[in-house]
Amino acid sequence: MQAAQQDRGLLVLVVSILLLVGIALLFAVAAVGLRVRNDRKRKRLDALEAGWEPLILDYLGGSRTAGDIYAVVGMGDRYFFSQFLYRFITRVRGQEREKLIELGEPLLPLLVAHTRQDQPEDRALAVQLLGVLGFEPHHYVLFEALDDPSGLVAMTATRALARPEHPGFAKILLLNLPRFKLWSVGYLASMLKSIGPAISPELCRIIADPHADPRLRLVATEALGELRDPSAAAVAARIIPVETDANLLAKLLLLLSSLGVSSHLPVIRSCLGHPHFSVRMEAVAAIGALGTPADASTLEPLLGDPSPWVRLHAARAIRCLGGERVLAEIIATDHPGAAASHEAMQEAGA
Amino acid sequence: MITFVLMTNWLVLIYFITINSVYLVSSVAAFRLLRSYSRRLQVVEIDDLIIRGGAPPLTVLAPAYNEEATCVESLKSQLTLRYPSYEILLINDGSTDQTLQRLKEYFELEPTIRAPTAEVPTTEVRGVYRSRRHENLWVIDKANGGKSDALNAGINYCRTPLFCAMDSDSLLERDAMMRIVRPFLEDDTTVAVGGIIRIANDCKVEAGTVVDVRMPRGYLARMQVLEYLRAFLAGRMGWSALDAMLIISGAFGVFRRETVVEAGGYKTDTVGEDIELVVRLHRLCLENKRPYKITFIPDPVVWTQCPENLKVLGRQRNRWQRGLIETMWEHKRMLFNPRYGKVGMLAYPYFFFLEMLGPLIEMLGYVVFAVALVMGLASPLFIAAFLMVAVVLGTALSLAAVALEELSFRRYPRMSDLLRLFAFGVLENLGYRQINTWWRAQGFISKLLKQNAWGKMTRKVFTTEKDKT
Numbered sequence: 001m002q003a004a005q006q007d008r009g010l011l012v013l014v015v016s017i018l019l020l021v022g023i024a025l026l027f028a029v030a031a032v033g034l035r036v037r038n039d040r041k042r043k044r045l046d047a048l049e050a051g052w053e054p055l056i057l058d059y060l061g062g063s064r065t066a067g068d069i070y071a072v073v074g075m076g077d078r079y080f081f082s083q084f085l086y087r088f089i090t091r092v093r094g095q096e097r098e099k100l101i102e103l104g105e106p107l108l109p110l111l112v113a114h115t116r117q118d119q120p121e122d123r124a125l126a127v128q129l130l131g132v133l134g135f136e137p138h139h140y141v142l143f144e145a146l147d148d149p150s151g152l153v154a155m156t157a158t159r160a161l162a163r164p165e166h167p168g169f170a171k172i173l174l175l176n177l178p179r180f181k182l183w184s185v186g187y188l189a190s191m192l193k194s195i196g197p198a199i200s201p202e203l204c205r206i207i208a209d210p211h212a213d214p215r216l217r218l219v220a221t222e223a224l225g226e227l228r229d230p231s232a233a234a235v236a237a238r239i240i241p242v243e244t245d246a247n248l249l250a251k252l253l254l255l256l257s258s259l260g261v262s263s264h265l266p267v268i269r270s271c272l273g274h275p276h277f278s279v280r281m282e283a284v285a286a287i288g289a290l291g292t293p294a295d296a297s298t299l300e301p302l303l304g305d306p307s308p309w310v311r312l313h314a315a316r317a318i319r320c321l322g323g324e325r326v327l328a329e330i331i332a333t334d335h336p337g338a339a340a341s342h343e344a345m346q347e348a349g350a
Numbered sequence: 351m352i353t354f355v356l357m358t359n360w361l362v363l364i365y366f367i368t369i370n371s372v373y374l375v376s377s378v379a380a381f382r383l384l385r386s387y388s389r390r391l392q393v394v395e396i397d398d399l400i401i402r403g404g405a406p407p408l409t410v411l412a413p414a415y416n417e418e419a420t421c422v423e424s425l426k427s428q429l430t431l432r433y434p435s436y437e438i439l440l441i442n443d444g445s446t447d448q449t450l451q452r453l454k455e456y457f458e459l460e461p462t463i464r465a466p467t468a469e470v471p472t473t474e475v476r477g478v479y480r481s482r483r484h485e486n487l488w489v490i491d492k493a494n495g496g497k498s499d500a501l502n503a504g505i506n507y508c509r510t511p512l513f514c515a516m517d518s519d520s521l522l523e524r525d526a527m528m529r530i531v532r533p534f535l536e537d538d539t540t541v542a543v544g545g546i547i548r549i550a551n552d553c554k555v556e557a558g559t560v561v562d563v564r565m566p567r568g569y570l571a572r573m574q575v576l577e578y579l580r581a582f583l584a585g586r587m588g589w590s591a592l593d594a595m596l597i598i599s600g601a602f603g604v605f606r607r608e609t610v611v612e613a614g615g616y617k618t619d620t621v622g623e624d625i626e627l628v629v630r631l632h633r634l635c636l637e638n639k640r641p642y643k644i645t646f647i648p649d650p651v652v653w654t655q656c657p658e659n660l661k662v663l664g665r666q667r668n669r670w671q672r673g674l675i676e677t678m679w680e681h682k683r684m685l686f687n688p689r690y691g692k693v694g695m696l697a698y699p700y701f702f703f704l705e706m707l708g709p710l711i712e713m714l715g716y717v718v719f720a721v722a723l724v725m726g727l728a729s730p731l732f733i734a735a736f737l738m739v740a741v742v743l744g745t746a747l748s749l750a751a752v753a754l755e756e757l758s759f760r761r762y763p764r765m766s767d768l769l770r771l772f773a774f775g776v777l778e779n780l781g782y783r784q785i786n787t788w789w790r791a792q793g794f795i796s797k798l799l800k801q802n803a804w805g806k807m808t809r810k811v812f813t814t815e816k817d818k819t
Binding site: 007010011013014017018020021023025027028030031032034035038039083119121122124125128152156182183184185186187189190308309311312315339340342343346 | 367386390462464466467534535537732739752753765
């Protein structure tokens, strides 16, 4: 009885395993099928592109019309043609770019339709294509895509809308920015920078608002630094004495390093004793950029800071402020700042 | 005795079904993810994202020990990477051959000063050099301390927010950095990302770049191609999707520098420094209740030479098993501990019971199965079940890995390569898998006997067309 039960159990097991094996074997069949299909598709698409490229060049040269080109682009290949055209456009500038965008006009209804596909990657691709080929007539579609449930689609639309020709879009994009709070500060700042200097007043307003989203303030500060807007320096200097977020303080000090003036020094010096190393580091760097020779002695104790980053920046700042003698004295000692001092002197060619 | 044999047979059967089922589920999940990922690659213009998007500066850390045969070629490939801002730190870990001399001659290294920016303990750093030809190439020369120690020295001299740990004899694809940093841009909580390792044996290499991907000629290397496909495309994609990835290969991973420094850098008393660091990063973030991500993305590639003789391959697998055991034991408090979420409740038990103890169970299974056959204790159905789980299901999983490769990256362009992969998917389970199990079981015994050496690894030189003529 027990043996019979065991054998029944084993039979079930064998059948189950056969089913699993069947599933896995399907993978194998799928692999061969995929290879054959993909090889054929690739060959076909390569042949199409090889045929289209000379036609596009002729069109740009004026010897062919849009009608000539669309006569050879099959209806079923038009979406692929739009991707080919997109890649071409991103390689050219000026009049050629405008001509190619004109060439892409008949494809726009198709692209708009594709922004409603089920898969988010397909929608994002259509948004990306529309952002280049059909921005002017269809930017409302891009605005709609800002509310897409997929973050990828929304980010693609945001990037497409962030352009210097349309600074008026900036406010809407900034309102949408908290949606991307996980994205890197550097990436978001670069994106805002691409809108151009017209966005600076809005960014200054954000960093000055203590109730604004802390991450948005970080992004705005970094973007202002990249835009090199001098008016941001005054705002930064006003905020620093009352700001408690160490990350934001460090970014504000970094901004002052490049955009500040000597009247900002008292505010900067007040950060030299901050408990967070990144704030001390940026304060030291800012003093090195804006300070006076007298500041070299203020910075000397920071050559022994617990943070190696602060020590390195202190050594560089002291050298910039004419304090080479101080650095030279500690190079050959066991002082914690010896290596940093040596490097700073080497950078100066000493 | 009979009861022992029967119970052991059942235990082994359950082990095989469990481990292969995990791989099968992982393969199915990976199918969906790879499809979505491949579609996504069309959308996200990598160049645009990285170059416009404030690509974070990055440092490539390449520890080298007696790499005179491959260090120059490898560095040449790293110097051609497409990435806006990066440095290369090669750490010469007390090589006894001409590694440093070759580097000095070829890259015109001159002594320089570079202050460290972290203080992870390492052996003595004897000197720092910078290339006159390539301003972003530095060499740290130090006393021998092992791979982890060399990486820690690199971290101490790293000045960028991210670093890439890799083997100095590997070849990075030109776009690899652009691709692997994408998760750091899309999610600021990302602390580590792993890429895929592919086998370079018998591929055509020009100027440090693999220009023609070929299946290796050797039987052992072909088996490893399949193994790596299965491990990366099925295994790591699956665990990454669950946010429970425990391994980023030491041959290619990018890490957030400040988090690794906070964690204390690489441990130097283990041969599994790669898995140990990742597990420790999980612990650091989970214990401090910090949001974080450790992920794997399948398209940034590093090419590496794999062992082509049984002795060297055996040493490698022995070492990997010892490294796994050391890590599992070191962090055993995570096992079934809800404090560690999916890592503690899913990933850790899998690696602890199925990967760490698995080789012992498997070896025991083969032996006891043979005994059962001899003693006439195994019913035909049991024999069928055992062979199916041990051989047929394993074969099916290998075929699934090949299918995943076809779905996604199709690096082997020839149909004959695809068919060879299928053939080896079958052959793998008729000897290769079993000998692997034996090496891993030996690793277990070595660990119990406290044998901790790396063993001598011999490396082939990358074959270039110039070398052939």
